[in-house]
Amino acid sequence: MRSDRIPLVALAGQPNVGKSTVFNLLTGLSQHVGNWPGKTIERREGTFICDGRVYRLVDLPGTYSLTANSAEEVIAREFIVREKPDVVVALVDAAILERSLYLVAELVSLPAPVIVGLNMMDVAHQEGLEIDVQKLEAALGVRVVPMSAAHNVGVRELVEAVDQAVRGEYLYAPRRPAIRADHAEVLAEIERLVSPWTPSPYPPHWVALKLLEGDEEITRLMQAHLPAEQWETVHKILKAHEDALVAVASGRYEWIRQVIRAAVSRPRRGQISLTERLDRWAAHPFWGLVILAGILGLAFWLTYTVGLPLVDLLDAHILQPLAGLSRAGLEPISPWLAGLVADGLIGGGGFMLTFLPILVIFFAIMGILEDVGYMARAAYVMDGLMHPMGLHGKSFLPLFLGFGCNVPAVLGTRVIESRRARLLTALLAPLIPCTARMTVVAFLTPIFFGAAATWVSWGVVLLSLVVLAASGMVISRVFLRGERAAFIMELPLYHIPNPRTIGLFVWQRTAEFLRKAVTVILPVSLLVWALSVLPGGTMENSYLAWLGYRLEPLGRLMGLDWRLVVALLSSFIAKENAIATLGVVMGTGEDAGLARLLAQAYPPATGLAFLAVQVLFIPCVATVAALRQEVGWRWTLFNLGFQLTVAVVVGAAVYWLARLGGL
Amino acid sequence: MLERLIDLLRTGRSYRIADLARELDTTPALIEAMLERLEQMGYLRQICGDAGGWACRRGCAACVPAGVCVAGSGRAWVLTEKGMGDRQ
Missing domain, CATH: 3.40.50.300 (P-loop containing nucleotide triphosphate hydrolases)
Structure with missing residues (x-):
């Protein structure tokens, strides 16, 4: 001192x-x-x-x-x-x-x-x-x-x-971080070159280190103090070692690692060790997938066993009496108005609302899985599954978003820097079964397959993933060779779910659905109703039937009649419209609910083919708009053609295989 | 240390922080600190989680019964072009 x-x-x-x-x-x-x-x-x-x-x-x-x-x-x-x-x-x-x-x-x-x-x-x-x-x-x-x-x-x-x-009684002998041998030589060389010109009180060694790190302040300082020729030499050395910043920081982290290793111990206990034990299974490359498939199956099972009786109850005790009442009440005033309210409004749009119990249960299960900390594991093990397809890290993330909705999946491809990988991921994204498509699956499966609904739903998800995997494999083998990008995840600790968080999650998503029901599904089902009675007042002579009959030959390949084809077409506006449209064209609200009418009208083979086509069919208009924004018209049209072809081919294969299997 | 971490990430595999900690024989906390440093240096980009989750924010705000965030409450990173580039 x-x-x-x-x-x-x-x-x-x-x-x-x-x-x-x-x-x-x-x-x-x-x-x-x-x-x-x-x-x-x-x-x-x-x-x-x-x-x-x-x-x-x-x-x-x-x-x-x-x-x-x-x-x-x-x-x-x-x-x-x-x-x-x-x-x-x-x-x-x-x-x-x-x-x-x-x-x-x-x-x-x-x-x-x-x-x-x-x-x-x-x-x-x-x-x-x-x-x-x-x-x-x-x-x-x-x-x-x-x-x-x-x-x-x-x-x-x-x-x-x-x-x-x-007082001078402290023997200060710090162990300083080291840097890699080759960089240490460079450091010594720079120090030798700048030492005579380093202004006081800067220590030359520190100045040399900061120059090597690319520190802007010190670079400016030394450029001002060194003779031009000398600076040129130093600058050349620095230019040749631009990666030295990593090397210097790396040395410091190695130093920290050694210090921590020497002095800190962390006995495993409580939440951490529970998470580690659970993750040994939940994040395992094979068992993790088995568990994920199991959880998915359980989610379907729960949704059906708890939700469907509620849907039936709402349908039988609220919707059908309401349709009957409005028909009886409005018929004397105007048969048109009666049709509009009973078939268009209640049969189509209102029908979607009886579906709320299913959605609430589905969202609640998702909310619980997320809040417990499981969704991150699901993402991690799914990523492992995507590797054989050549879809690494970055491509996987947007695809995972697609399970919620394809729109953010397509928009999410922006995280991918490589243009080609971005394009191909955007083209694959609409093949992911989104919640809207799953809603349709959740509704139709029990109608055709009763007790086996859980297995069939699970199979439909699997089918769409297999199609996705096959498309991904072809694309990655042909176009994406050598593209690899790591993906690092922080898996949160498992914890007891918080009812408030889950309640909020369910409420937000249900409110979203209701908003969509009022703004999109209802207007479209009214339009479908209008098309189904114009111009002559009967369904058979309507514009809708005309359109349906034109497309029926294609539908026949997959066992679908004109009504199912029209339902598919209307799903272009929003996927849930498939059900609302069936509600209109099948004419509910008289003596039997839509479920029974569908089960009577179509064999299970047709039901299965419809489900398969429905999950693979061209994406909804919002997704198409997102695609156009991200990849342009040409590729969007390619995508529509591609998905239409895949849907028809797979749908026909499913139908004829199911027929052969006796369904 | 940082160099070995970058080398691991360049293999293209996917990692949990715990995996990286095991590979580099250190604690998850140090891996997190290094990932954050690499993010600051432009080698990594955070795509999900507290601050940087562009895809997730977009995903949850933009649409329809939107899906759950990819990583739940955790964070996720990917290598940037700079991170993937060849080191001498």
Whole structure:
């Protein structure tokens, strides 16, 4: 210490590490607050007394490192370099040492002696971390003082350590981070070149390190101080080692790893070990998929066993009496109005509303799975499944979104940087069975297959995934060879679901559905109704039938009559319209519900083919709009043609195989 | 350390943070800190989670009975072009 001045202590640390608490405890009332010169960043300085000696304490801005990334970091390092504090106290968070130590790794490369204040020991202890302070000191080569500043524990010991250092009783021998051998040579070379020109008080070694890191401030400084020729040489070396930033940071992380390994132990317990045990199965490449398939099956089963009786109840006790009443009431006034209300409004749109129980249950199951933390595992194991298809990381993510809705799936392809991969993922996205398509599956399956509905629904999902996988495989083999991108996931800890969160989840999605029912499904079902009675007033001579009969030959390939073809066409506006349209064209509300009418009119083979075509058929208009926006008209038309072909081919195959199988 | 992490990510496989921690013989917390540093350096992009989840925010806001967020409450990253590029 220089005897001509009051000893100067700098307090460094990341934000929220408890610097203010320590600063206030030490300085009490003898502090003043201002700004750092030329900056709007607060500067706090004060004094404290130990053993009769007065110390100046400066609170440096909170930073995670000492690069030139922010004004705070520049202030902190300039202060240490220029003001040469007698001691730098580096306050670190014991509970998150891995994050706190990066700053220490930088501080020990500067000339001022460092003392580590290991704050928040109480929190670390609560979290089950065991930190061996002596081993930490040995690994760092730096004095470490354990503290809990919030409880005024360890502050006195910290002051004593500072006092000892100032009295010259601190043998400071830090272990500094190393960098890779080849870069170490480059570093030495740069240091040799800049050393004679480095302005005081910058340490040449540190300047060389910062140049190698590509630090803009130091680069500007040295460019101004070095003769042009000398700078040219240095600049060439730096240009050839642009990756050195990674190498330097890498050395610091290796240093942190060794320190943590030496001094911190983390006995596994409670939530963490439960999560690890569950993930051994849930995130396993094979069993994880089995569990996912099981959960999917269970979700269908629950939805059907709990939801369908409710749907029947609503249909029989509310919808049908309502349709009958309105027909009886309105018929004398106007047969048209009676048809509009009973068939168009209630038969089509209203019918969708009886469907709410199914959706609420489905959303609740999804909400629970998400809140428990399972959805992240589902995403992770599905990603494993996508690998053989050549669809890695980035392609997978938007596709997964597609299970909710194809629109964000197509828009989500923007996360993919490679143009070709983006295009192909966008083309595959509409093959994912979205919730709207699943709604149709959920409704129709039990009608045709009764008790086997769970298996059939599961099979339809599987079928669409197989088609997706086959398309993906062809595309990736032909167009996407060698495109690989890693995908890193943080899997949250499993926890007990929160009823409020799930309630909110269900409410938001149900409200979305209702909004769609009123704004899209209802108008379309009214339009379908209008087309089904115009111009002559009977269904058989209507525009709708005319259109249906024109397309029926194609439908016949898949066992579909004109009514089913028309239902498919209307699903272009919104997938749920398939059911609403069937409600209109089958004419419900008289003596039997739509379910019974459908079961009477069509054999299971037709039902199965319709389900298969329905999940593969051209996407809804919103998805087409998204596709056009992302990939342009040409590729959108290609996609429509592609999906139409796939739907017809698969639909026909399913129908004829089912017929052969006796359905 | 960071170099080994980048090398692992460039194999194109998908990883959980716990897998990376095991591969590099360290703690998940240090892996997280390194992933965040790589994100800051432009090698990684966060696509899901607290702050960066573009696809998820879009997904949940933009549509229809929108699906659940891909990673639930967790975060997810992918390599950027820079991250995939060849290191000398």
